[in-house]
Amino acid sequence: xxxxxxxxxxxxxxxxxxxxxxxxxxxxxxxxxxxxxxxxxxxxxxxxxxxxxxxxxxxxxxxxxxxxxxxxxxxxxxxxxxxxxxxxxxxxxxxxxxxxxxxxxxxxx
Numbered sequence: 001x002x003x004x005x006x007x008x009x010x011x012x013x014x015x016x017x018x019x020x021x022x023x024x025x026x027x028x029x030x031x032x033x034x035x036x037x038x039x040x041x042x043x044x045x046x047x048x049x050x051x052x053x054x055x056x057x058x059x060x061x062x063x064x065x066x067x068x069x070x071x072x073x074x075x076x077x078x079x080x081x082x083x084x085x086x087x088x089x090x091x092x093x094x095x096x097x098x099x100x101x102x103x104x105x106x107x108x109x
Contacts (some may be wrong), residue, residue: 033096038106039081047109058105074106 053059062070079086081104091099 012073028095030097031095031097033091033094033099036099036101037081039104039107040080040081043107051109056106056109 046102058070059067081087085101091097
């Protein structure tokens with residue numbers, strides 16, 4: 001799991017994953033993660049001259065605490081949403097067989 005939707009105070013908490021520890025055995029279920037994001041840095045480079053973050057509702061309507069949570073989450077997840085190798089390792093660790101990915105929220109442009 002690359003993201004955990006927890007309040008800022010609980011960011012370091014861990015969630016139990018029933019798939020963890022069950023590897024490719026007969027008793028393991030096929031696991032699909034249907035909510036994952038990918039960050040395409042080349043897309044950011046293409047829109048950089050035209051995109052103004054201050055006009056984006058995700059930025060405009062966020063308070064200081066939300067902006068800080070988003071900043072820290074961006075740092076913590078960067079490799080996980082830009083590197084195929086890192087994503088595959090995280091999927092294996094979590095017991096995920098397939099992920100459906102969509103653009104990261106800050107790339108909805």
